Amino acid sequence: MSRFSTNSRSGFDPRRPQAIADVLDRTDAFRALRAGVEQMAAMQRDLNALLPDYLASNVEPGFLKDGVLALFAAHNALAARLRHLEPRLLADLQQRGWAVNALKIRVRPQSMKEPAPPKQARMSQAGASALHDLAESLEPSPLQEALARMAVRHQARAQKK
Known part of the structure; x- marks a missing residue:
């Protein structure tokens, strides 16, 4: 029972x-x-x-x-x-x-949150080329300079792979 x-x-x-x-x-x-x-x-x-x-x-x-x-x-x-x-x-x-x-x-301290993982996104060679073309088509400005630097940086990363 x-x-x-x-x-x-x-x-x-x-x-x-x-x-x-x-x-x-x-x-x-x-x-x-x-x-x-x-x-x-x-x-x-x-x-x-x-x-x-x-x-x-x-x-x-x-x-x-x-x-x-x-x-x-x-x-x-x-x-x-x-x-x-x-x-x-x-x-x-x-x-x-x-x-x-x-x-x-x-x-009462709360437990530490895990840091955000590093970004894993990568730009393709075609995307970097399109960004470079866009920077070339703009008149000189802070935006144009920033896009040109970004295009160069991503083209260099894409060529390393």
């Missing part, structure tokens, strides 16, 4: 996939966890609405304890900017119904 009864009144069957909301509603501990997760998601939505885009994408809400909300910024410059906005942000959060009396702004 299985330790999980498939004939239980709750309809729980461990062999079938369960919605995460159903799993989190199963016990009191999970209900509290779900409420905390929903509160954090609501706080994140409000912060995204209240902060400028460059800040919203780099600020995460932390814990809310005794009326003090911890906010984590990606680096010191963003934390300094957030401190400048603190009085207005605090008032806006209170206006939206959050029981926040103070903000505690901390820096």
